[in-house]
Amino acid sequence: MSEQFDQGVAELGKQIDAKISSYFSSCVHCGLCAEACLFYTETGDPRYTPIYKLEPMKKLWRQQHTIRGKLAKALGLSKPLQEKDFADWEELVYDSCTLCGRCSMVCPVGNDITYMISKEREGFSRAGYAPEGLKGATQRALEIGSPMGVTLKTVMATLAHVEKDTGLSVPVDQQGADYMTLFSSMEVVNFPEYIESIARIFDAAGVSWTISSKAFEATNSGIQIGNSDNAAEIVGRVVTAAEELGVKYVISPECGHAYTSIRWAGPNLIGRPYRFKVIHILELLEQLKQQGRISFNGKTDEPVTFHDPCQIVRRGGVVQPQRDLLNGVAENFIEMTDHGVMNWCCGGGGGVSANERADELRAKSFDRKRRQIEETGVNTVVTACANCRMMLEDGIEENEMETTVIGLTELIADYLVTDTKDQPEVR
C-alpha cells in the first residue's frame, strides 16, 4: 500500500465532520436519490445511485465513528480501505457526478449527498485517484493561473481585441474601482463576446470597474478535483488582488462553479472573511436594471427557454435575477418543467467536461436535457455558464437538434440601450 494512498485515506477521514456523520447515520438506503440523478435515470445502472458513490467514505466512517464499526475493526471482521476500493470507485466519484446537487434536494432525510461527494474527492485526489483531465487542469491553474493555460498575455490580447471592437477601454488594475471583474478561461478562449458584452453594459451603466492583471481567472479546478489546498491557493490569488486594488465587489462571471468557489467556498478555504463582497454578474445586472442604469430597446419575439446552471442556482442561490432579466429581453420565455433549483444538469459540471474518459457517459446522460428542451418546443436556449453552453451545444450537435444556445449576458448586451446611436438594431 503506497504512502500516497495512506495520505488519501487519512485525508478522507479528516473530511468526516458532523454533517457527514449525521448523513451516514440517517441514510436508510431508500435509493430515492437515484431518481434525481441524471446518470442513473438515463442509464438505469444502479451503480450510479448518488449515495452508492460514497461507499468508500461510508466504510471509513463506519470504522471510525460507529460502535459496531469500531468493534468489527477491532475483531478483524472488517477490512480497512484498500487501493482497490478507490480504483473501483474513481469512475463513480468523478465521471458520474457533476456535483449538480439534485440528489441533495430530494433526500427524505435531508442528506447533502453532493457535499459528501465533493468531500470524498478530497481523499481520492490526495490518494492520486482522479481523472487525468482534472489533474492537468489543476496543475495548469496552479502554474499558469488558468486551467486552460490562458496566460495574462493572452488575456491582454483578447482585451485588446475587445477594446478595438467596442471602441471602449477596458480598465486594468484600476486602483479603487468599485468592481473587479473575473472571467473564466472558457470565456477568454471560446466566448470572448461575453467580455465584450460586459464592457458594453458597464459602459452604458456607468459602472466603475477593473480587471486585475494578477487574478483574472474565476474558475477553481481545486474545487472540482477536490483539493482544498490547491483551491485555497487559487482563491487566495483573487482575494489578494482584490484587496490590493481596494475594490468593493468582485464580480463572478457567468461560469457556474466559479461562483460557488469564490462566493461560498472561498472564505472557508482561506480561513477568513473577505474585505470585499462577491456578486454574480446576473445579480449585478439585475441590480443595474432595477436601478434604471441599464434599459433595453425591445425584446426578442423568438420563444426562449432558460437552462439553469446548477452551481449558480441550486448550489449558489441565484434563482430569480436571471428570470427577471430574461423577461426583460424576451417576449416569450417558457420555463422547462424542472427549472430553478430543480433543474437538470447539462451533464458536464463538476469537472466531468474536463474528463475525456467520461465523454460517452456524458453524451448518454444528455438525453435528459434533450427531452427537456424538446418538451418546451422552443428552439433557443439561453444559459449563463460557458461550460453549460458548450455542453448544450455539444449535445445539440450530437442529437442533431435544431436548437441554438445563447449566453444571457450577451443577449442583454444585444438589447442594451446605449447613448451612442451606432448600436445595431437587432432583429
Next chain:
Amino acid sequence: MSTIDNDADLRKALKQLNHEQLRETGADFVASVLHLSSDKRVAHAVDVARNSDASDDELLAAYKSARVATVDSRTRCGADCNWEEQAAHFVARASAAMVAPEGVCKAADPSWQVVMSCRMAQNCALIAADDDSINDESENQYCIMNDYLNSH
C-alpha cells in the same frame, strides 16, 4: 460613396445588404482567414456560399456540417488550450454563420457574427504565434467591404 474605416460604418454598410449579398461578403471575410483552418467542411461552406446557384438545401447542409466542424474544433473546458486549433474553431464558426440560410442562424446578427469570428480567429492565430502585433483583421475587413461595395 465614402470609404469604410470603422465598425460603425461597417455595420451600417452590412445593414444595407440583402441576405444573398451578406453571404457573398461573408464568404470574402471567411476566405481571408480560411488559411487558419484545415477543415474541409469549412472550405466547402465557403464554396457553397460563393455559388450563387446554391439551393436552400445545399446551404442548409453546408451550414449543418460547418456547425459540426465548429463544435468539433473547440477547446473543452479545463483542457490545455491549443490556440491554433482555436483559430480554426473561430473560422468554422464564422463559416457556419455565413452560409446559414436566412433565419436559421440564431445569433442576434449573423453577419456581425461572421465579422467578429473572423477577427477572433486572427486573434487566436496571433496568440498561437506568440506575436505581439496588433490584430489588423478589422482593417482588412474594411478593405474587403470597400472592394465589395465598389464592385457592385
Next chain:
Amino acid sequence: MIAQLIEGPLWYFSLTVFVLGVLWRIYMILRAGVKKDLAVPRDGGGVGALRAIFSRFVPERTIRRHGKVQLIAGYMFHLGLFALLFLARPHVDFFAERITGFGWWSMPYWAFIVAAEVAFAGLIMLWLYRMLNPVTRLLSSADDYIGTVLVFLVMLSGCLALAQSVEALRLLHLLLAELMLIYFPFSNLMHAFTFAFSRGYTGATMGRKGIRA
C-alpha cells in the same frame, strides 16, 4: 423465571443500552463538529434548518412521480407505526407504568386495527421493494434487513398478542421489543433521531445560500 427476566432485568438493560447508545451516537456526530461558515450569508441558517426539518416531509416532484411506491408505503408504515407505538392502549399503559408516570389519549380498538393494517402493508411493501428494486438491492446491507425483520417481528408479535389473553405472546412481544432496543443504536434505525440533524445541517447550509431546500 424467563418471564421475570424479560419483565425485569432485560427490560432495564435494553432500555439503558438504547438510551446510552443513542446519546453516544449523537455525541459522536456532534463531536465531529462543523466548521464555522465564513462566507457572508444571504439568509439565516437557523430558519433554513428549521424549514428543511419540516419541508422534507413533503416530497419533491421528482419523487412524487418516480418514487410513488416507496412514498406511499413509507408514509403508511411510519404513520401506522407511530400510531401503534404511542397511541395503542397497552402501550400507553406501559409507558405510564414504566416510564412517564402518566398516560394519555389512546386509540379506540378499531383505530388500532386500522393502524396495524396500514403499518403492516407499508412495511411489507417497503421490504419487498428493497429486495426487488435493483437500486435498493445494491444499496442494502444486512443491517437494513435485520432492522426490517426486527421491526416486523415486534409488530407481528404485538398483534398476535392482541387479545392479551396469552401471557406468553405478550412476553414474546416484549422480548423482541427489547432486542430491537438493544440493536437500535448499532444500526441505521438511528435515522429516527438523526434525520433531524441531517435535515437541519443541510437546511442551514442551503438557507445561508438563500436556497429553499
Next chain:
Amino acid sequence: MLINHRRVLQFSALLFLIIIAFPVFAENATSSYKPVTVPNPATDLWRAVNPQQLPPAEAAMFPGGDSQIRGVQSGILINQQGQSWRYFRMKQLLPTGGYLLAGAMLAVLLFYLIRGKVLIRDGESDKRLERYSVYERMIHWFMAFIFLFLGFSGLILLFGRSLLLPWMGPELFSILASAAKEGHNLFGPLFLLALVLMFLQFVVRNIYQKGDLTWLLKGGGIIGEHDVPSNFFNMGEKTLFWLLILVGGLIAISGVVLLFPVFEQGRDIMELSHVVHSIAAVIMLTVIIGHIYIGTIGMQGATEGMTSGYCDLNWAKDHHSWWAQRCIDEGRVLPKQQGTAVHHDNPGTGEAEK
C-alpha cells in the same frame, strides 16, 4: 372436573331462564294446544329455547327469547343449525380438505417424478426480456406473502387440533392457536388489498384471447412434448388469475363477513360464510400448490421473471412465443448484463412515462 363445572353452570343458567320465561310460554301453550293432551313441560321448554326446530308456522309463536345483550339473534339460546355446521366442519371439511391438500402435494411430486423439470428446449440464451416491473413483482410477492401467511395460519386453525395438538400439547398449542387466530384476522384485510392491487395491475393481460383454448386442449405443452404458442399470459396463467380473483374474492368477502360482525349478519350467514370461506380456501390452496410447483422446481427459468424481472429469451420463446415474437419485433430484447434499457424514464418502478 372443569367440564362438569361448566355443565353445572350451563344447566343453572338454563334453569334460570326457564323459570323466568315459564309463565309466558305456559299461557301461550294452553291457548294453542288441545286441552286433552297433557304436555310434558320440558317439551315446551325445549321448544321455547330452540324455536328453529319447529315448523315455520309454529316457530312464529316462539319468536325467540329476550336478552340483556342487544345484538343480532342474541335472543336465540340454542342454534340448531350449528349442529349441521359442526358436522360439516368436523366430518366433511376436515377429512376431505385434508386429503385434497395432501393429494395435491402428492400429485405434484408424482408429476415431478414422471415428467421431470420442464427444461428450456434450446438451453438458456444470452438475451433476456423484461417481463415484470418492480411494482408488478412487488404486488405478486405482497400477495404471496399475505396468502402464505393466511394459508398457514388458516391451516393451523383448521387442522391444528387434529394434527398439532396431540404433538405439541395443549399449552403450546393454545398459544399457537391464539396467535394464529389473531394473525389470521389481522392479515385478512391485507389480502383484500393485495387482491385489488393485483386485479388492477394484471387484468388487461389476463383477458382471454384467441388461441387460449387451443393451448388448453393441447395441455399447455406441459403434458405433451411440444409447447403451444401463447401471449404474455397463457391460458393456464389466465385461469389462475381468474381463480384467484373470483375464488380469492369469495374468500375475502366471506372473511370480511366473519371478521366484522357489524353488518347485522346472523348465525346462518356466518355459518354459510365459514363454509364458503373454508371450501374456497382449500380449493385455492390446492391450485397454488400447483402454481408454486410450476413456478419453481417444475420449470427451468420460470422463477427469474418474478425475482429479477427479466426472463430468458429462449424461455419466452418456449412458453410465450407470441409475446416473445412481439418483443423481438419491437426491439425489446436485452443483453444479459447489468443495467436496464436506455430511455427508460423510470427504471425505479417501471412505470411508463406519461
